[in-house]
Amino acid sequence: MSCTQWAEAITFWALHTVGMKCPRCESSNCSKNGHKNGKQRYICKQCRRQFVESYSRRGYSEEVRHHCLKLYVNGMGFRAIERCTGVNHNTVINWVKQAGNSLPDAPPAEVIPELAQLDELQTFVGSKKTSDGCGQL
Ligand SMILES: [Zn+2]
Numbered sequence: 001m002s003c004t005q006w007a008e009a010i011t012f013w014a015l016h017t018v019g020m021k022c023p024r025c026e027s028s029n030c031s032k033n034g035h036k037n038g039k040q041r042y043i044c045k046q047c048r049r050q051f052v053e054s055y056s057r058r059g060y061s062e063e064v065r066h067h068c069l070k071l072y073v074n075g076m077g078f079r080a081i082e083r084c085t086g087v088n089h090n091t092v093i094n095w096v097k098q099a100g101n102s103l104p105d106a107p108p109a110e111v112i113p114e115l116a117q118l119d120e121l122q123t124f125v126g127s128k129k130t131s132d133g134c135g136q137l
Contacts, residue, residue: 006103007073013099014066024049060087068092069099 020030022044033043039052040061064087071081078089 009103010073010096010099011066011070013102014069014095015062020051022047022049023051060091065095069095072096 020042021028022030025044025047027044027046029045030042031045033041033050035041036052041050041052043050064085068081068085068087069092071084072078072092076084078092081087081092082089
């Protein structure tokens with residue numbers, strides 16, 4: 001998988017993977033099921049339990065996650081993403097790792113940066129332009 005394909009895959013993952021766990025059976029096989037009181041509602045495909053976002057231990061919406069990962073694949077470093085979005089860089093790193101685990105054709109684990117290498121990350125997936133703005137792609 002090339003860097004470009006990886007970049008596309010990771011942003012697709014960010015937008016389309018719900019990332020919710022069923023509070024009853026812990027299955028992550030959940031899908032969106034409309035809104036309730038302004039909150040995203042989900043249904044577990046396994047046990048049909050319906051639940052809302054507040055059950056989640058994750059603090060960010062898919063939109064935020066997608067935005068952060070898009071900045072990331074466009075060459076922005078984790079610390080810069082944190083400054084721009086307010087999302088802790090460790091959270092963004094976790095999303096990157098989750099995406100890596102979820103994508104069958106992901107690059108090897110060592111491609112996914114570790115905390116210690118944060119300062120060298122600017123070159124990762126850096127074949128595209130490096131964005132120095134806030135979310136301007
Ligand atoms: Zn369930």
